[in-house]
Amino acid sequence: MIDRSFISYSLEHMAMPTFLNSPMLNNLMELWKSKTGSRPGLRIGGSGMDKTTYVPSLDQPVMWTANPSSQYLVGPSYFKLVREYFPSDTQITFGLNLVNTTDNWQNTVEFAVAADESIPQVDLFEIGNEPDLYVSGKQRPRGWTGKDYAEEWKSVANRVKTVLPNAQFQPAVFAGSLKDNFDLSSLVRAGINNYQFKIPTYSLHFYAQSACSGNQNLDRLVDHNILGAQLQRFNPELAAAEAGGARFTMAESNTVSCSGFVDVSDTFASALWLVDYSLAAASKKIERIYFHNGPTTPYSFFIPKGANGLESGIRPIYYGVYFLAEALALPEPGSTTKFMVKPISLPVPKETVFTKTATLPGTKLTTIENQLLDGSTMTQTVEIAYPMITEIVLPTITRSRTTSQRVYTSWVLSTIWTSQEITLTKIVRRTKPLIYTTSSVYAAPIVVTSTQTTTNPQATNIGNFPSYDGVFLARAVILNLSPYNTSDEKVLNCRSCSAPSPAKYGTVGPRKSTRMTVTGFQPGHRLKLVRLRGPGLNAKAGVNVSGIAFSEETGEVTYTPRPGSIYVEWDGTARFDILASEAVLLVDEKVL
Structure with a gap:
């Protein structure tokens, strides 16, 4: 059955103050709920979560610093900002830093505890973002594999679980290379499953094209045969998630990776692609798709007021979201109608x-x-x-x-x-x-x-x-x-x-x-x-x-x-x- 929060949002920690300074995000989420009966979920994560440090003494929500490297500092007022913006029925997946191993991930554990205590909407924790890219990003040494990731993940999760016994997790968060044991079958065998931890869902990431590799093309974006081949490779991961006693989500997704691409991600083609992709994913029993948005990125559904360099407004891709809301709309308020795609x-x-x-x-x-x-x-x-x-x-x-x-x-x-x-x-x-x-x-x-x-x-x-x-x-x-x-x-x-x-x-x-x-x-x-x-x-x-x-x-x-x-x-x-x-x-x- 299609989750009524099937279309959900993924935002970075550092982007939250800009998004939450505008009513646009909340209004668009409310519009989806008015049609389908359930508010979209929110994943707070992305590459920035592995650059985020919790600073209890910080007097502002988020601050960027270049010393000793590019980092985002988060203070207690950040939690208040998130808690008061989103209604109580918003399910939030909260991203934690796996890269910073200082004192056995002490700051990561403190961040998780503070978020859990301050944001009642927090439902799941993610630990690390796209760890299958850590070696190429020089965040881990050469030879570090999915087996090493599994051990580190369990170490952090067990520490969080000790302080927060009811904590739930969404592991994997892979970019999708599916190499070197960075796959769900390997995680399940390594003990990262719903029998050892509370794991409702596993997640991978999917982008149809990539701006980092120079692979972006308007007509190819709406080629359903290409899309079908891209999604086919996730079949073993869907089966592995089920074997691990959980469901499968795309926790970060959009048209073109690396923030999108002008003249592809910001066009009407992206709206048609979103409808095709979403229904194709639903037919594979993918639980939910979190579409990644940035305040000014080409693939964003909208630009909030106050974003630097661009005027606020609704982008073409969002019309695909609304079209899906109409397609999945309940026949009447309170209806228990459910949908499947075959x-x-x-x-x-x-x-x-x-x-x-x-x-x-x-x-x-x-x-x-x-x-x-x-x-x-x-x-x-x-x-x-x-x-x-x-x-x-x-x-x-x-x-x-x-x-x-x-x-x-x-x-x-x-x-x-x-x-x-x-x-x-x-x-x-x-x-x-x-x-x-x-x-x-x-x-x-x-x-x-x-x-x-x-x-x-x-x-x-x-x-x-x-x-x-x-x-x-x-x-x-x-x-x-x-x-x-x-x-x-x-x-x-x-x-x-x-x-x-x-x-x-x-x-x-x-x-x-x-x-x-x-x-x-x-x-x-x-x-x-x-x-x-x-x-x-x-x-x-x-x-x-x-x-x-x-x-x-x-x-x-x-x-x-x-x-x-x-x-x-x-x-x-x-x-x-x-x-x-x-x-x-x-x-x-x-x-x-």
Whole structure:
């Protein structure tokens, strides 16, 4: 079942005074709760937690010092700041320093005790951040492995447990290298499990791309096949967490590591990625995702008032969070509805043959068919359409009409066949659908007009869900991840962004729209239709969820969304259009 606090926040100790000087964080967390019934969790941690020292005599919440090295000093007023800002139902995971071993981690233990006594919302402790990077960061000597980490972790945890017998922990906190025994199976075998300590959850970190390694790309961010491969490697960790008697969380996550990347993390693409990633993670039974935010970092959901160098405001990625809140919203206050996500694949056509007609500059009208099997190739570049995989995710609630029994399940349709235009230099015949994508949408605007026919219809029916015995769909989230970038300079920058996206990468040609047919909803019902839409993947303004608007100062909703609606025909089909790079939510509010 999806945790109602599934989308949560991760913030650094040193960033807390800036965030907590603005009502924006609390307002956005409250908005999530108003939809899902539970407030997002908060993880206070990150790389700075291993540079943090508790100083009981300090007269300010947090202070940075360069002596003897870059460190953050925390005083008692810090606890008061956190305690009074967050409501009592906020679950806080509190980060502790593992790097500083002075006096057998005495300051770390004192910090834990002071936090526990001063902040009632503290639920879990993390000890150390990304210890699998300690050697490369020169925080531990060469040859230090996960086995050494396990012994150090147990030493600190046992000291904390001695003073705080009810202390709960969230161990691992690995960056995700999964080498040198920095994996959950090794930790469980080393005695770091829910049978030796109170460990509700283990955690790893996940970023789709990395700014530190120069790996950042807008179109690749929304490639679901890449995302699927990235998440696949966590399967053994999920199994190990269960073997250790606990659940699995992504305690630090976002688009691009190392604080994000301008023109990727601060664009509409990040909102679509967040929806796709979150539902894919939920389908793997990942308990919760803590999205890392900084006061001015490119991947932040918002910029709070008072942050240095930038104006306050809501970033495009947050609209993905709100869209998910709508998708996971309780049907009514106090409802016990729970959600699950389960992958389901669509049938694939056995044979797909396309005919393409195109007008090329300087040539006569040329008809090209995919039946040229004489071995000849084209010397000119021509345009061919072929099927492309697009992700479909359908969290659903179903109910039996005859028994009134409610079944809360979900569907993830990993395949939908749509048209995509690319450039090739020869004609080929394919008797099986292609299952890969390409970034070469257009080499140049050489096609003046084009038409397309197929020998068998493309499969855009994403339904065919079982509707026997009065069981019907209640909700559906459809993601069209076909890339589209805008060249409209008016939407390439936002109030809280540091710079505009470059205009030269706009997609050539009109934005594609696909007519969708969904089956499985109850005939005769009207469905609420909510759209997550932006001018293009690279847009930083003009993003919305059915028209919702926020105050750029406080994060309060200033204009409530106005969803559309569609009608379910008596044959059980519902039809709607979806643009390239868009998400749609369908809700049958009569099915609880």
